[in-house]
Amino acid sequence: MLADGLWSALSTPPPLHSDAVVVEPAVTADQVLARLDGRDRGGVKDSFATMDLSGAGMELLFAAAWIHREPEQDRRRPEAPTSWVAVTSVGELAEWTSRHDTRDVLLPPLLRRAHFRILARYAGDRIVAGAVARLGSGAVDVSNVYAVPGHRVDWAELADAVGAFFPGRPLVGYERGEALEAALDGGFAPVGDLRVWVR
Known part of the structure; x- marks a missing residue:
């Protein structure tokens, strides 16, 4: 509501x-x-x-x-980095969520939604990083960004990957700690604060 x-x-x-x-x-x-x-x-x-x-x-x-990250100025569709791909199968999704503890959150019907992409970065045949991109009203929300131990997310590369699916759109999200530092290094800018409370 x-x-x-x-x-x-x-x-x-x-x-x-x-x-x-x-x-x-x-x-x-x-x-x-x-x-x-x-x-x-x-x-x-x-x-x-x-x-x-x-x-x-x-x-x-x-x-x-x-x-927040502005889209590329020329508005052309960037070429997706070859190491990042869209998750398309239930089995691939199961592997993705097992590395991020979102098995009960990211469910197979999401794979059929045009405004939603679950992205995986591969090293060989193994998923080593992931992110979710969801097209909202004008901007693309980038969330659930992670990397397995021994790997890191290059946020500039991730932005190119998201832009290949949703070209010409600004990217938004929220991060903290080392992930925030990596996002800022990758061309994102801080635009405000938020807090999450629980009981």
């Missing part, structure tokens, strides 16, 4: 998803807590990092930065 600048799930959300998401900066902590009333457990994504929910029995799970 989306009302008054606040989205909330009508029932228990899927794993790794928030019960409520603040989508307008004027939303208050009281509004969020009223929407969560009656739920013993839950998570809140404060998209603007404007509220402190610690006094309401919630703990800060993490803080992160929103990131």
Whole structure:
């Protein structure tokens, strides 16, 4: 349900998803807590990092930065790096999610959605990194970016891979820690803060 600048799930959300998401900066902590009333457990994504929910029995799970990358200036479709490919089979998806602990989140029907790409980076015949790209209203959300131990994600290369599927679109997402540093090195810029709270 989306009302008054606040989205909330009508029932228990899927794993790794928030019960409520603040989508307008004027939303208050009281509004969020009223929407969560009656739920013993839950998570809140404060998209603007404007509220402190610690006094309401919630703990800060993490803080992160929103990131943004402009599309290539000439708007041509970039050539996808050969090491990044779209996941197309159920078996390949199972391997991808086993490396990222998203088996119950990224389900096979997503492979048939035109606005959604699950990308895998291969070293030989083994998946060593992955990302999800989802076309929204004008921008492409890049999320679930990971690399297995001993490998790293080149975010400039990843941006080219995403751009091959969704050319001429800005890329957005959020990251923290070393992943944020890698994204900034790859041409992304920080554009704001967010926090995720849980109880």
